[in-house]
Amino acid sequence: MRLTGIYIDGFGLFHNLKIDGLTPELTVFLGMNESGKSTLLGFLRAVFFGFPDGRSHENLYPPLAGGQHGGNLTLLTDDEHHYVVERYPGPRGGKVEVLKPDQTRGGKAFLSRLLGMANRALFKNIYAFSLSELQEFETLNTESVREALYSAGAGIDPSSLAKLKTGLEKKEGDLYKPGGTKPEINAILSRLNAISKEKKALLGSIEEYDHIKTQVSHLEGEIRALGERKIEGSMQLKRTEQWINIWPEWVSFSLAKQKLEELEIIDHFPLQGLGRFETLKTRSEDLQNELVKKEEDLRRQESELSAWKIDPNILKQAPSIKELQREQGLFEVVVQEQRSVQEQLSIGEGKLKESLNHLGREWTEKKILEFDNSITTREAVRQYRESLQQARLEEQKKKESFELMNARKNEAEEVIQNLPEPDVKDPGRLAQMRRACSELRRLESEDRLLKEELRNIEDRLGDLEEEKGAFERDLRLQTYALPLWLVFTLIGTGLFSLILSGLQMGRTWTFPSGVLLLLIGLLLWFLKSRVEKNVTNRSKETKQRNQHLTQKMGDLGAKRTHLETHLAGIKERMVTTCSDLSLSQVPSGEELERMGEQLSDRAKALERWIGATEELLQAKKKQEKARLELGYAESEMAKIQTLWQNWLKERGLSPVLTPEGALETLSSIESFREQVGHLTQLRSKMVSLEKTKEEFLGLANRVLKG
Template identity: 25%
Template sequence: MKILSLHIDGFGRFSDRALGPFQRPVTVFLGPNEAGKSTLLEFVRRVLFGFRTARGRTPSGYNYYPPLAGGRHGGSITIFGDGGEVVNVRRYSGGGTVGLTAESGTLLPDVELPRLLGYHSRDVFQKVFTFTLDELHSEKLLSDDSVNSQIYSAGMGASKLPDARKALYNGKTRLFLKGGNKHAIHDTAGAFDRVESSLRDVESLAAEYGRMTDELENVETNLQEVSRSRHSRRKQLDHQRLLRNAWDDWNGLNQAEVQLAELPAIDDFPVNGVSRLEKLEERIGTAQKEYDSVDEEVGEVKARAEAAVEQEAILSHSSHIRKLERGRTSFDNSVRDLPKRESELLDHDKSLTAALKDLGPDWDEARLENFDLSLSVREEILRYQERLQEASEALKRSEAALDQDGKALKEAEEAENKADRDFGTSVKPDLDSNQIRQQRDLIRRANSRLDNISRVNQRVYDLQSQLDSLKSAVPPARGPGGSRMAATVSLVVGIALLLAGGLLGGPVLPVGIIGGAALVGIAAYLFASGPSSPGAAAESPLAVPIRESLRKAETELKDLQSALEEEAVPLGLETIDELSLITADGALDEEQTRVYEWTRLSDNLDGMKRRTRQRKSQKEKSMEAVKEAEAQLEAVQREWRQWLADRGLRETFSPQTVGELRGKVELGLIQLRDRRSLRQRIAAIQKDIHDYVAIAAPLASNFGVPFDRNDSSTVAAAADRLIEMHTEVGQRVRDRTDAKADLRKAKHQLKARASELRKAREEMKGLIQSGGASDVEDFRKRAETVCRRTDLEEKRRGALGRLQGLSGPGEPLKALKKQLGGTDIQDIRDKERLVEEEIEKADARISELSTKQGSIQTELKRLVGEEESSTWRLDRHRLLEEMRGHAREWAVRTIAENLLKEAQGKFEKERQPGVVRHAESFFNDITEGRYQTVFSPLGSSEIQVTDSSGISKQPNQLSRGTREQLFLSLRFGLVRELGQRSERIPVIVDEALVNFDPDRGLRAARAFVELSQTNQVLVFTCHPTIVEIFQNAAAQSGAQDPEVVPMG
């Protein structure tokens, strides 16, 4: 297959670019760096083998070569198949499929493309048939696991083989490793065994269940028998216990009957005779004791009722004694209080005297009491006080304002003097503002005039130039003629150099291009810059209107200049130009500043004068206000003095002084009143003491109590004694009255006790007679006999009742009596013990059997309820399935490993030697016999070479260039080998020979030329020498010259 031509619709820097047709076996694309050679190589790869989609996985750094210059991303390649068919292959990015069109225009099915491409994969095409310098010598290539593997992978789809084998092995050993015990199958088998073991345990449970049910049946039968036996023993025991319980009653019954027969019968004995007798005896004893006690009491009370009382007469003075008693505490208080009050009175007298003295010599108690202290007077005083204060303050304020105005006036006068001095010393400007403004307008106008003059001047100059050029028909002057000559020479030499560079190429090319371009440039400049010579031109019809315009312009210029000169006069300038205008403008700026300063000082002086006038007027107003305030104060003071005279007070008193006097009068009045009330209180106390002594004195005399009316302590003691005496005599008289009443009651009681005693003695006599007894002793004996009989009869009845309760009435009772009659208690007890022992044994047996029954039932329940085995059975199957899964996966991996091994063996055996043989031949040629053999030991993944001295080397022991030559040879070998069984497809290389020395480069190029006999060769390079090398190689091989396609 050959590539005939390319059409790039849009790819990288190319847009709508066609290349080809390529007719020769070797085509060299020559272009500088960035001319798009690598882009073109990638274009071929992608159109033939497809674009990667953005969505699919792409290697990092993958270049999409988007259509930067426009066009649809992709294009077409026209190829020429080995079978002679011409097919156009179109492909665009974006997931579109490939389109194949035959020369006739008919569409071909897609599957034709793999055939045309020799069924080679993209990898094979990229790594074996198309490669760049980088891909050829890549250090990565060498540092990979093995060169051999890399070389094969470059085209054989086995680059991942070592990884694949490793992955298979790892995956396999994770599942199972012979001799190992850390793998999944081992673990699963372990788990399986454990489940099996658990299940075996469960299986034994079933047999256990049968055994247990048998045992349960036995236990239940035994239990029934023992229970029956126990039941009958229990009945026996109950009967023996009945006999034992009846025995005591049976005995009691017999004894009671014997004893009753022995006792005499007594009829009609009083009921409860003995207790009644005892009660009567007790009653008689009690009545006697009470009688004796009352008799003694009568004697005692009688003595009290008849006793005499001393000083009984005091009771007739009870009313006076009570007065003494009531006034007793008050008397003590009065006696104690009197001296204190008298002392207080003395103090009051002194204070009052001092207060009067303080008011003045003309003050006595009468004046004090008559002084007017009413509220209205007080308010009047306050009012005068306020008015006087207000008038005084108003005067002070007026005086202060006057002072302030005086100072202000002084300040204003000083400021006015200063402004006057400043203005007097200032310089008056020459111009005023209006004049300055007019001069500025003149300068602006002159400037504008100058611009117009300049513009018209330019026009005059331009028109003059046009006229000059029209005069060019006249032969040129010598100078410009020389320039033209030089330009022409430069142009000719430059073009010659360019042509030489283009035609000769190689080392001449840059010199030709740069030199030629420079000379052509110089020529162009010289042509353009030749000056025209004015005045030498013959009058042309075209010159007439120009000359007219020139004349008009010159007139205008003159007008403008004369106008400008006129305008210079008011500005005081002799001539007007830009500089003089700028100077005049600057002088105006300075004059303006002087005007501003003079005006400011003048305004300031006026202002100051105005201020002084205002301040003077203000000061005069203030002086009048002071006078008015003084008159006001005088009027109020006059009024006040009159008020004081009206009240007999000194004129010098101020309202405050009068206020203070008024306070002193109030104080004196209070003291006067306090002394009066104290005197009244002392008189009252003295009267109380006198009255009390008057009551106590006669009583003390009557009842012999010591008394001194002048000694208040004896008065108090006498009063206390009289009160005490009165109380004691009263109590004793009351006691005697009470004793008389008690004596009457005691006598009556003594009579009642005697009657009771008599009655009890009579009842006792009656009782003894009713019991048929002669005396108390006899009565007691008869009563004991009756009591004994009653007890025995009760005992007999009780025993009989209980026996009947045990047996039931009638015949059973008789039978019981008979049984009891025929046995004894010891026999009964022996039999009972025996039966009890038998029952105990039965109970123990029942308990034992029940326990056993319970545990068997529990065990059976456990067996029945066992559910874990279900889980285990599920687990067993699951684990088996898991193991099976592991085994299957292991088997697949093992088979995959074997499959790879088989394929690899065959592949290496059938393919590799051919590849290596071809590679060896190429490598030998390129190195001119320096390296004679290339080989790959079977079963290894290495490539080795042997040099002429027989020394073997690994590729990494070779120099870079030699290593590249080895890889190139290996690729040649692969191309040759692959070409033998399928379509021969083009070899495309990008700068593959640059690292080779000239000899080896030439030999390698010869190898390419040789290869081009079977496979089209496309070479991309930026080195013209490479073109040369290929040309030489073709010439040496007698092959067709390579076609050179310039790019860039």
């Protein structure tokens, strides 16, 4: 796999930079200092392995020239497939997407597989040995380079092994000591253990809460199922009780049905046939007993008759006497039957009075006989009974549902009472505070890095100013030369001495002095010419270097101005963000870290509180709905009960009767009517017997008178 293209949206001094056509051969990026070579390397690291954390010492390379922080890289694999890796800032190194050849997108896991599971440390220490690490060396001698290469191969930071060893030995005791408590790592480990225990306790509480919540949901389902089973069981119990109550009647009915099947079929069964049958059966038994007595009387009378004397007058009434003899048996039967009918009348009237008392004081025989006891009336009672039973079951079901919803509401209220009420109840406001805190942390990190970069620029400006001052002093020294008047003075003095020595021969000293002065002047002239030539050449070079330093200082000054402007903007944004968090001043990095953790905990607590509040609201809605349904069921029950009572009043029945009581009343009325009919027949029969008895007594009186 190799790199074929680079696009930088915003990274350091780069903005909207696109590099295409990278060949499989070696590609070398050349440029002056601060031209962006290290920035380009940092961009590769950021896209491949994520943006550095704001708490790290690595340069974040904020987009100083504008654009969105980030960009993409185009990769070509050995199988000639193109992949575009794109990353922009976000949590955990930023959001990364890999555009595949089939136009689908992959994430961090796919990028890791694409890079052969290489990580940031391996890439930085083996494939990205940058100048920023090498600049830490005081001199680039062979030993230092060897140590750096050894460090890269060992997978550690490319710094001096000697310095690393010394620093590690010096800090080892301060950072960690086995069994110690004061060293920093020991304190952090102790705090970490405490936090881990607290985390485990909290996780256990959350798991226990989820487990209890799952159990509650399961138990609620079981409660609903048991409620339905309870209703069904209640209905089944009522049916069973009804079956138990009618079981003796059912047994009697079955036995009677069996006996009825054994009897012959009668086409026309007489009215009150059973009562008449019992009466005739009793009468037959009485007649049998009476027959036995008559036979005994007949034998006794025959013996007495043989001893009697015959009266002629009586013989004259022989036809009438014979008729009386013939009717005597009928008379006796009539008298006996009259006594039996009278006894039945007494018993029937007693039963009739008892039945009338059973129905109530307001019932009379006339009211009973006029009452509508038709099949339609019985069917209406059954319909009301079914309606009342259905309404009663519905009311019971709604009542149980209301009690269940009320219990759930109480549980939700108990849960929300156990939760601390958050001071900020608006999730949007809390999310805004978390974003503001995250933005403030990012701005604080960016501010710190920019200040560090600004200090580096100022240090470099100071170094460049010192270097420029040294160049200017060197230039002044180089441009310094002997005054021309001194050279001309020496040459003129020498010539004057020679002329004077020629004119005044007596002064021998003037000639050597003139020659010496002339030679010195000519020598100085020659030296001045040579020096001026060298100075001119060096001056040009120095001026060029000075111009380069001036330009570089100007660039650094412009960069410093840009950074100062950017820092001022960051400060303004930090102040604005602090106002969103109701902070009077910008907190430190540690305070922001703690604030972020607190806001995260508050967000979790608010989420739990909102969830509990929502459950309470839903429970209240369900309770209110169940209450309305219960009220509706009760009103329906009352409406049907009112209709039933009005129906009872319209038919002259007591409004307190239940449908079962009404059916029992109708059965009692039917039985009463049957008893009245039977008594009517007995009274008619009594009248007929009394008439027969009076006819026999009239015949006997006529015989006695004759």
